[in-house]
Amino acid sequence: MSKGDPNDPKGLIFESYRxxxxxxxxxxxxxxDWALSLPAEADTKAALRALLDSVTAENQDHPMTQVMQEGxxxxxxxxxxxxxxxxxxS
Numbered sequence: 001m002s003k004g005d006p007n008d009p010k011g012l013i014f015e016s017y018r019x020x021x022x023x024x025x026x027x028x029x030x031x032x033d034w035a036l037s038l039p040a041e042a043d044t045k046a047a048l049r050a051l052l053d054s055v056t057a058e059n060q061d062h063p064m065t066q067v068m069q070e071g072x073x074x075x076x077x078x079x080x081x082x083x084x085x086x087x088x089x090s
Contacts, residue, residue: 005054007047010037016064024063031067045075 008014012034016027038044048071055065 005051007050008034009039010034012037013051013064013068017059017062022063024067027064027067030064031071035071045072048072048075 004011005014010033012030016022016030019026035044038047048068052065052068052072055062055068059065
């Protein structure tokens with residue numbers, strides 16, 4: 001992972017690994033910022049997978065790595081779209 005990575009256009013993920021003592025809550029906030037900063041046509045899942053692939057062995061225990069892994073799992077798990085339209089009618 002490097003600054004200027006097309007999967008991290010603002011360098012948010014890159015910079016998170018450089019912040020000493022960063023917490024998981026701070027990483028979640030940065031992750032949300034990252035997701036919102038991607039172009040609408042971007043494949044978020046592919047970008048996240050590429051970023052995770054570029055994480056080095058010494059960063060496996062970093063809170064951002066854990067947040068990104070959780071994000072990838074959550075994207076793979078379909079959720080029920082709520083609202084009155086999806087409720088069974090009697």
